[in-house]
Amino acid sequence: MAALRAAKQALRKEIKRRVAALSGEEKQRQSVVVSQKLFRHPKYVSCKQIAVFVSMDDEVSTEEIIKDVFKQGKRCFIPRYESSSNHMDMLKLNSLQDIETMPLTSWNIRQPAEDDNSREEALAAGGLDLILMPGLGFDRSGNRLGRGKGFYDTYLERCMKHPKGKPYTIALAFKEQLCQEIPVDDNDVLIDEVLYEDDE
Template sequence: MAALRAAKQALRKEIKKRVAAMSDEEKHRQSRVVSLKLFKHPKYLSSQRVAVFLSMHDEVRTEEVLQDIFNRGKVCFIPRYFSNSSHMDMLRLNDMKDINNLALTSWNIRQPGDEECREEALATGGLDLILMPGLGFDKTGNRLGRGKGFYDSYLERCRKQQHEKPYTIALAFKEQLCPQVPVDNRDVVIDEVLYDEEE
């Protein structure tokens, strides 16, 4: 266990360094490539209820994805993290303007406040697709998160409360890809990783 934790920590550090070295232009360029791939993806096209993360500076930008979800009339959900546990809810986002009214957390992520009453995805029919953030990924779908386990525990809840598990797609910079991510049996493998494959 300790060895796995140490391996994950070392890899987190290495990937953070690689992503930090990327220019903003390059982050935007790759985000655009990844977004366009997503917009053609059959699972995205057929999904009605989609969960998407609001991107931080070291993640693929999701503004365009959010805009597209609303343009296509899909139902959009975003995470609300509880900082003192690994609990996360996926709450409905009404439109692009809605984002600007969300409070900023200590992690500099916008999310609905604890007292806000919003539709939670699992309470109203579940999710078809979850777009996953992460620090690192390998091509077989292993994911290196930030160590809090939010998505792993949420996917576990989906498994128990939905008859079909949501399809999971990670959006990644190619700098976030690793030959192999160290995982244990609690780490959820994701269905697919989208990134800019052109060298």
């Protein structure tokens, strides 16, 4: 276990360094390429209920994706992380403007307030068809390196107990986040697909 943890930590550092070296323009450019790939993806086209992460600076930007979700008339859910645990809910977003009124977390992303109980949680609202996954690093086999809190792994376990079953999962990545191989253990949930700018 200790060896695995150390390997993950070293890799997290390395990927953070690679992503930090990207200019804002380059991150934006790759975000557009990845968003366009998503918009053509059959799982995205057919999904009705989708969970989207609100992106941080070192992640593929999801702003255009959230806009498109509303344009297409899909139902959008975004994460609310509980900082004191590894518990996360996916709460319904009413509009793009809705995000702007939400409080900022210590990670500098907006999310529904802790005491905001007016929003539907995705699993209580019929479950999800698709989850867009953040992460620090990915390999081509669908292994994901998160930030170490286990929010998504725990949430996917809850999804698996839902009558609808596990939603399809797509990670959005800069090509700099792709690794040969991510060290994983049994708790790490595989991702169905990683979208990034490849040489097509």
